[in-house]
Amino acid sequence: xxxxxxxxxxxxxxxxxxxxxxxxxxxxxxxxxxxxxxxxxxxxxxxxxxxxxxxxxxxxxxxxxxxxxxxxxxxxxxxxxxxxxxxxxxxxxxxxxxxxxxxxxxxxxxxxxxxxxxxxxxxxxxxxxxxxxxxxxxxxxxxxxxxxxxxxxxxxxxxxxxxxxxxxxxxxxxxxxxxxxxxxxxxxxxxxxxxxxxxxxxxxxxxxxxxxxxxxxxxxxxxxxxxxxxxxxxxxxxxxxxxxxxxxxxxxxxxxxxxxxxxxxxxxxxxxxxxxxx
Amino acid sequence: xxxxxxxxxxxxxxxxxxxxxxxxxxxxxxxxxxxxxxxxxxxxxxxxxxxxxxxxxxxxxxxxxxxxxxxxxxxxxxxxxxxxxxxxxxxxxxxxxxxxxxxxxxxxxxxxxxxxxxxxxxxxxxxxxxxxxxxxxxxxxxxxxxxxxxxxxxxxxxxxxxxxxxxxxxxxxxxxxxxxxxxxxxxxxxxxxxxxxxxxxxxxxxxxxxxxxxxxxxxxxxxxxxxxxxxxxxxxxxxxxxxxxxxxxxxxxxxxxxxxxxxxxxxxxxxxxxxxxxxxxxxxxxxxxxxxxxxxxxxxxxxxxxxxxxxxxxxxxxxxxxxxxxxxxxxxxxxxxxxxxxxxxxxxxxxxxxxxxxxxxxxxxxxxxxxxxxxxxxxxxxxxxxxxxxxxxxxxxxxxxxxxxxxxxxxxxxxxxxxxxxxxxxxxxxxxxxxxxxxxxxxxxxxxxxxxxxxxxxxxxxxxxxxxxxx
Numbered sequence: 001x002x003x004x005x006x007x008x009x010x011x012x013x014x015x016x017x018x019x020x021x022x023x024x025x026x027x028x029x030x031x032x033x034x035x036x037x038x039x040x041x042x043x044x045x046x047x048x049x050x051x052x053x054x055x056x057x058x059x060x061x062x063x064x065x066x067x068x069x070x071x072x073x074x075x076x077x078x079x080x081x082x083x084x085x086x087x088x089x090x091x092x093x094x095x096x097x098x099x100x101x102x103x104x105x106x107x108x109x110x111x112x113x114x115x116x117x118x119x120x121x122x123x124x125x126x127x128x129x130x131x132x133x134x135x136x137x138x139x140x141x142x143x144x145x146x147x148x149x150x151x152x153x154x155x156x157x158x159x160x161x162x163x164x165x166x167x168x169x170x171x172x173x174x175x176x177x178x179x180x181x182x183x184x185x186x187x188x189x190x191x192x193x194x195x196x197x198x199x200x201x202x203x204x205x206x207x208x209x210x211x212x213x214x215x216x217x218x219x220x221x222x223x224x225x226x227x228x229x230x231x232x233x234x235x236x237x238x239x240x241x242x243x244x245x246x247x248x249x250x251x252x253x254x255x256x257x258x259x260x261x262x263x264x265x266x267x268x269x270x271x272x273x274x275x276x277x278x
Numbered sequence: 279x280x281x282x283x284x285x286x287x288x289x290x291x292x293x294x295x296x297x298x299x300x301x302x303x304x305x306x307x308x309x310x311x312x313x314x315x316x317x318x319x320x321x322x323x324x325x326x327x328x329x330x331x332x333x334x335x336x337x338x339x340x341x342x343x344x345x346x347x348x349x350x351x352x353x354x355x356x357x358x359x360x361x362x363x364x365x366x367x368x369x370x371x372x373x374x375x376x377x378x379x380x381x382x383x384x385x386x387x388x389x390x391x392x393x394x395x396x397x398x399x400x401x402x403x404x405x406x407x408x409x410x411x412x413x414x415x416x417x418x419x420x421x422x423x424x425x426x427x428x429x430x431x432x433x434x435x436x437x438x439x440x441x442x443x444x445x446x447x448x449x450x451x452x453x454x455x456x457x458x459x460x461x462x463x464x465x466x467x468x469x470x471x472x473x474x475x476x477x478x479x480x481x482x483x484x485x486x487x488x489x490x491x492x493x494x495x496x497x498x499x500x501x502x503x504x505x506x507x508x509x510x511x512x513x514x515x516x517x518x519x520x521x522x523x524x525x526x527x528x529x530x531x532x533x534x535x536x537x538x539x540x541x542x543x544x545x546x547x548x549x550x551x552x553x554x555x556x557x558x559x560x561x562x563x564x565x566x567x568x569x570x571x572x573x574x575x576x577x578x579x580x581x582x583x584x585x586x587x588x589x590x591x592x593x594x595x596x597x598x599x600x601x602x603x604x605x606x607x608x609x610x611x612x613x614x615x616x617x618x619x620x621x622x623x624x625x626x627x628x629x630x631x632x633x634x635x636x637x638x639x640x641x642x643x644x645x646x647x648x649x650x651x652x653x654x655x656x657x658x659x660x661x662x663x664x665x666x667x668x669x670x671x672x673x674x675x676x677x678x679x680x681x682x683x684x685x686x687x688x689x690x691x692x693x694x695x696x697x698x699x700x701x702x703x704x705x706x707x708x709x710x711x712x713x714x715x716x717x718x719x720x721x722x723x724x725x726x727x728x729x730x731x732x733x734x735x736x737x738x739x740x741x742x743x744x745x746x747x748x749x
Contacts, residue, residue, distance in 0.1 A: 153463060
């Protein structure tokens with residue numbers, strides 16, 4: 001076989017990088033395989049982090065692949081009659097390859113802290129009674145809707161006109177999430193049965209939904225359109241069925257839609273089409 | 279010295295590697311062979327399974343101690359296959375007295391039949407098996423692989439009975455009733471919403487569910503007929519061309535019969551018997567048409583909630599209540615109060631099942647009708663075991679709804695609740711109520727709708743959120 005193996009291992013970084021470039025360039029055969037369009041105001045920092053880590057690990061990956069190839073090539077048994085030599089190793093080298101990754105990790109850890117806090121801890125606020133933001137009496141922005149994951153659907157309960165969840169004017173509908181564009185949106189998410197994960201790929205938002213836990217997610221969509229909601233945690237046989245639809249639309253359209261759903265939900269008369277025979 | 283040991287060790291290592299390398303090679307070859315074999319074979323064609331539990335009920339009812347013979351049950355299966363086809367190739371019977379196409383659309387339901395996949399134009403196929411079969415079963419017997427984990431069990435379509443519909447008890451549901459269930463799901467049960475499927479796909483699924491329900495009910499009719507008239511059952515087998523062809527082939531020692539010979543042979547069979555068999559199927563189809571007929575009749579008088587509230591207002595006004603007091607909120611409160619009285623009264627009698635606190639704990643020992651049918655209201659363990667051995671799922675008691683949760687299986691619109699109260703729920707102890715006037719039913723609906731929001735129901739965390747709470 002000779003140097004076949006070394007050439008084979010050389011293909012790993014080449015093909016690996018090739019596939020990524022192919023997907024990122026959105027060329028035929030790999031269309032739509034790269035990240036979906038980001039429509040979240042807060043999503044860019046996630047993408048930046050992702051790309052930073054991808055390039056960093058990509059470079060290391062290529063270097064490692066080439067070094068591996070070089071060793072295989074150079075010390076191939078058929079080409080070398082010399083017996084194996086053992087060395088104690090290099091102290092300097094070990095120090096270098098311990099400190100470099102540690103420093104890199106530390107950098108990533110610090111770099112992402114703000115992104116994490118924005119995504120998971122700093123829930124948007126509303127001005128309190130004094131009408132001013134950034135004062136002590138600011139209140140947490142109430143959720144627009146509550147999303148309940150259950151095997152196998154997303155049940156969505158909108159706070160309705162009064163903006164308060166849990167009263168008569170709430171509107172319930174399965175798998176159909178509508179949100180207004182260019183507005184901070186807070187969603188309350190919970191699970192009725194098992195672990196699910198509420199995943200909005202276009203908003204770079206993913207949160208495990210844990211039974212018994214009260215959790216909130218937030219985002220600010222900056223583009224109208226129809227996008228996917230998926231479950232990102234294997235939750236049972238019908239996991240693949242847990243698809244939802246996210247519709248981002250203007251405030252007016254959203255209000256109109258919610259009003260329509262509310263009226264349908266409160267329907268209390270028969271129409272000729274239901275042919276109600278008394 | 280050191281280098282000699284190293285050399286010896288390396289020889290040993292080489293030896294080890296060669297052995298293990300060979301072993302791995304064999305393993306890899308084995309895995310390749312097995313996976314090639316598996317992908318080549320594929321799974322056998324899906325088959326409808328017989329309704330063994332109901333067959334047993336029929337043979338018991340007929341006091342036919344030995345039970346139906348294998349051949350007799352096979353006959354029923356064959357006739358069903360001749361009339362309705364197979365899971366991969368569904369068909370509809372040609373019936374003289376009923377227009378089958380008014381009930382089922384064969385072109386639509388074919389989209390839902392067969393294996394999961396898509397045809398050359400990318401149109402999906404096998405939708406029923408993709409979305410429904412793992413709970414409801416290939417046959418629609420509510421006994422798919424995941425069914426036993428669910429409570430309540432998935433619907434067994436074969437009795438033709440569906441709970442949440444606009445038609446009264448005893449009538450089949452409308453197409454749109456089933457469609458509503460597929461689109462919205464049934465909150466409080468394992469039935470999810472399929473809202474995101476295209477309309478074409480949902481239509482196909484609904485048609486297929488109707489098809490399975492009709493096929494299943496025809497099967498029940500056949501077993502009843504078999505139990506009622508055991509001697510004539512041989513006619514069943516002769517009506518099926520495939521069986522006739524097989525018999526002819528056997529008679530001619532393996533030579534395939536011509537189409538004419540088969541047709542002649544079928545023509546020889548007792549035409550009355552074939553008529554009777556088709557008559558059972560016609561009866562089943564007719565029920566679905568009857569429901570449409572009933573629901574398209576012009577209604578004599580329709581009372582909406584607004585009508586009921588207007589009547590209440592007039593009544594109170596006539597009784598001398600000040601006009602300015604009669605606000606919408608006042609009227610609603612008054613209506614809820616009346617609903618409450620009815621809830622605890624003897625005419626509506628809601629509390630006897632739903633419990634004095636409406637928590638659904640009034641009665642806990644009942645079964646639904648499809649369970650009761652097999653094992654009676656007060657079954658012995660022996661009877662339960664007997665039917666479970668014939669494939670009945672382990673019986674579970676049916677629980678009245680807890681009305682304080684705000685979860686309504688048949689839909690949360692006031693209209694849906696009105697229908698539940700007036701029409702009852704098919705197959706459950708929830709009865710239809712024809713003693714309540716429409717206005718009174720609306721009062722009950724208003725009261726029931728207010729229950730989840732009473733302080734005592736504490737439906738929601740009314741506790742203010744902790745500002746410092748993370749996320």
